[in-house]
Amino acid sequence: MEIVQTVGEFKQLRPGLTAPLGFVPTMGYLHEGHLELVRRAKTENPSVAVSIFVNPTQFGPKEDFAQYPRDPERDLALLKKEGTDVVFMPPAAEMYPPDFNGWVEVGKLAEKLEGAARPGHFRGVATVVAKLFNIVQPDKAYFGQKDAQQLVVIKKMASDLDMGIEIVAVPTVREPDGLAMSSRNTYLNAGERKQAAVLYQALTLAQKLYAEGERDAEAIREQMTALIGQQPLADIEYISIADAETLDELDRVKPPALVSMAVRFGKTRLIDNVVVG
Ligand code: AMP
Numbered sequence: 001m002e003i004v005q006t007v008g009e010f011k012q013l014r015p016g017l018t019a020p021l022g023f024v025p026t027m028g029y030l031h032e033g034h035l036e037l038v039r040r041a042k043t044e045n046p047s048v049a050v051s052i053f054v055n056p057t058q059f060g061p062k063e064d065f066a067q068y069p070r071d072p073e074r075d076l077a078l079l080k081k082e083g084t085d086v087v088f089m090p091p092a093a094e095m096y097p098p099d100f101n102g103w104v105e106v107g108k109l110a111e112k113l114e115g116a117a118r119p120g121h122f123r124g125v126a127t128v129v130a131k132l133f134n135i136v137q138p139d140k141a142y143f144g145q146k147d148a149q150q151l152v153v154i155k156k157m158a159s160d161l162d163m164g165i166e167i168v169a170v171p172t173v174r175e176p177d178g179l180a181m182s183s184r185n186t187y188l189n190a191g192e193r194k195q196a197a198v199l200y201q202a203l204t205l206a207q208k209l210y211a212e213g214e215r216d217a218e219a220i221r222e223q224m225t226a227l228i229g230q231q232p233l234a235d236i237e238y239i240s241i242a243d244a245e246t247l248d249e250l251d252r253v254k255p256p257a258l259v260s261m262a263v264r265f266g267k268t269r270l271i272d273n274v275v276v277g
Contacts, residue, residue, distance in 0.1 A: 001076075001079065001080045001084055001085065001086070001087060002085065002086045002087070003076065003086075003087045003089065004086065004087070004088055004089075005088075005089055005090055005091060005094065006090065006094055007090070007094060007135050010086070010088050010135055010136065011135070013086065014136075014137060017047040017049070017085060017086070018046040018047050019046075019047070019139060020044075020045045020046070020047070020138075020139035020140060021045060021047045021048070021049060021136070021137070021138045021139050021140075022041030022042070022044055022045030022047070022048045022049070022138060022139070022140050022141075022142060023041070023048070023049050023050075023051070023132070023133075023136050023138030023140070023141045023142070024037045024038050024041055024048070024049070024050045024051075024141070024142045025050075025051045025053075025128075025129060025132050025141065025143075026050060026051065026052055026053075027052070027053065027054045027055065027068065027183065028052040028053075028054060028070055028071070028072060028075050028089075028183070029068075029069040029070060029071055029075070029183040029186070030074070030075045030078050030079070030183075031173075031181045031182075031183065032173050032181055033144055033146060033172070033173040033180070033181040033182070034144075035078060035082055036144075036170055036173045037142040037143070037144060037170050038050060038079065038082045038084060038142075039082060040142055040168065040170050041140070041142050041168075042082065042083055044140060044168075045139065045140060047085045047086075048083070048084050048085050048086075049084070049085060049086040049087070049088060049136050049138065050079055050084050050086075050087050050088070051087070051088040051089065051090075051132055051136070052072060052075055052087060052088075052089040053088075053089065053090055053095065053128065053132075054068050054070065055095075055124055055125070055128040056092055056096070056124075057096070057120075057123070057124030057127060057128065058120075058121050058122075058124030058125045058128065059121075059124070060118055060119065060120065060121070063118070064184075064187075067187075068183070069183055069184075069186050072089065088132075088135070088136065095128065095131060102127070103123055103127050104123070104126040104127045104130045104157060104161075105123055105126065106122060106123075106126050106153050106156055106157050106160070109122075109149070109152055109153050109156055109246075109247055110122035110123065110126070110153055112149070112242070112247045112248075113149050113238070113240055113242070113247060113260060114149050114150075114262070114271065115149070117237060117238065117262060122149075122150070122153050125150055125153065125154075126153060126154070126157050129141075129154055129157070130157065130161070130163075133158075133163055133165055138165055139165065139166065140165065140166040140167075140168055141154075141158075141165050141166070141167055141168065142168045142170055143167060143168070143169060143170065144169075144170050144172060144173075145169050145170060145171050145172050145273070145275075146172040146173075146180050146181075146182070146271075146272070146273075147271070148244075148258055148260055148273045148275075149247065149260070151167070151169055152244075152245065152247060154167055155167045172272075172273075174200065177197040177200075178197055178199075178200030178201065178204070179193075179196050179197050179199065179200060180199070180200070180270075180272045182270065184268060184269070184270065185268075185270075187266075187267065187268040188265055188266075188268055189266070191233060192233050192265035192266055192268065195231040195232075195233045195234055195265065196234075196263075196265055196270060198227065198228050198230070198231045198234060198263075199228070199261065199263055199270060199272045200272060201227060202224040202227050202228050202239075202261070203224075203259060203261075203272060203273065203274040204274075205223060205224055205227055206220050206223075206224055206241075206259045206274065206276065207259075207274055207276055209223060210253060210257075210276045210277065214253075215252050215253045215254075216251075216252065216253075217241040217249075217250050217251055217252065217253050218251070220241060220253065220259075221239050221241060224239050224259075224261075225239060228263060233265050233266065234263050234264075234265060235263065235264040235265070236261065236262075236263050236264075237261075237262040237263060237264060237269070238261060238262055239259075239260075239261045240258070240259070240260050240261065241253060241257055241258075241259050242257065242258050242260070243256075243257065243258070244256040244257055244258040244275055253276065253277070254277070255276060255277015256275050256276070256277045257275065257276050257277055258273055258274075258275055259273060259274050259275075259276055260272070260273035261273070
């Protein structure tokens with residue numbers, strides 16, 4: 001497994017990688033969710049590159065950039081075990097030199113949901129992913145359904161800018177109690193961790209109500225809110241039922257619909273979603 005830290009080094013070894021090249025961008029502190037993306041990439045490509053980069057431009061000024069968990073040695077051992085060919089782990093100055101000023105904006109899609117709660121977040125995400133795509137030049141790139149809006153934004157960017165990279169969605173990997181795996185789960189204390197299982201319970205409830213014929217989005221949201229409200233440490237930021245492609249909010253649930261939410265437990269902000277229909 002090659003480990004490179006500069007754009008120049010990556011470009012040098014790029015021609016030696018057997019096509020097609022699969023690429024998995026991450027912020028590190030890897031868990032089974034990330035590894036599932038790597039495994040999927042391995043099954044579909046003879047070469048796999050993974051990036052580890054905690055991207056400062058996608059964090060707001062009051063967010064957890066400094067505290068974001070990091071453990072590069074453990075990450076590298078896990079990636080080696082999965083048969084990763086190249087790991088790109090640049091320092092921040094390699095990606096953002098002092099005179100950096102080229103940004104990728106994806107417009108309306110980036111302003112809803114997570115974008116409304118975290119202004120500038122998707123500008124940072126789209127910019128870093130565009131840069132990584134240009135450096136790595138993959139044939140296929142793998143993203144988790146866990147970050148559903150990110151997936152929609154990246155697909156739109158790749159298509160609008162004719163990047164010629166296939167964007168592959170990988171289903172969310174969950175803990176046994178249903179909690180979506182996330183590097184941020186490590187912030188939760190024991191009480192919060194236990195109650196955090198309610199996110200998936202609420203999403204499962206939405207699926208059940210839909211399966212039983214409920215189409216009134218507000219009625220579904222109300223029942224989800226009541227269920228989550230039973231956990232005293234949970235503080236709902238939003239629950240959304242939106243068109244899975246446009247992310248426009250729905251009054252009547254029309255498939256495929258994205259049911260998504262952000263819920264805070266103390267200082268930790270968790271997101272999760274399911275697609276119904
Ligand atoms: P991150 O390191 O949080 O930026 O995530 C890197 C990639 O892993 C993104 O495409 C995420 O959507 C994906 N990912 C994170 N958690 C999970 C999960 N529990 N299941 C599937 N994919 C995930």
